[in-house]
Amino acid sequence: DTEVTQTPKHLVMGMTNKKSLKCEQHMGHRAMYWYKQKAKKPPELMFVYSYEKLSINESVPSRFSPECPNSSLLNLHLHALQPEDSALYLCASSQIGTDNSYEQYFGPGTRLTVT
């Protein structure tokens, strides 16, 4: 099973709302990632979790708060977002190695619209 699942598929939220995106994988991967993808652009890395610990934060605003409750789950908590945060949010997972050779498996994404 090489599937990464994400819920919800679509989310519309106001700027004062609090919502969460969820990601799950059952491949035994110990690295999980959040990416943001704007229209007609490549994905941009936001966060990396390695062994359930935050290892990389690409200077993401604090209105995005990641959480990794266990090795299979990854959440992204959203609060006080801006319209420019509207994008496709992608989750990915991979094995961890010493040489960066492992491929990442991506979920289908959550299409977020901030009104």
Next chain:
Amino acid sequence: AQSVTQLGSHVSVSEGALVLLRCNYSSSVPPYLFWYVQYPNQGLQLLLKYTSAATLVKGINGFEAEFKKSETSFHLTKPSAHMSDAAEYFCAVSVDGNKLVFGAGTILRVKS
């Protein structure tokens, strides 16, 4: 810093024609390179990856890519395009921390 450059933001081919999508990398060390495909409103699917085991890499859906160190290239090819190949294709390099750095992407259009 390691990076990739995709030449051509849009490529158009006829059904049955050769597909060639270009990717050049910049790296001071042997890179790990990947090609991903993204269909509209979907996530990214891995087509193939280069990890130095072989310079010609075969992937899914009939795609392959050749690593050429002398040209710092990793171009993606398919002998005969199908309508279902129409999508956006991303070349990526893996850098420290298992981070993926993507190229800008190439949209492939297949004409009937």
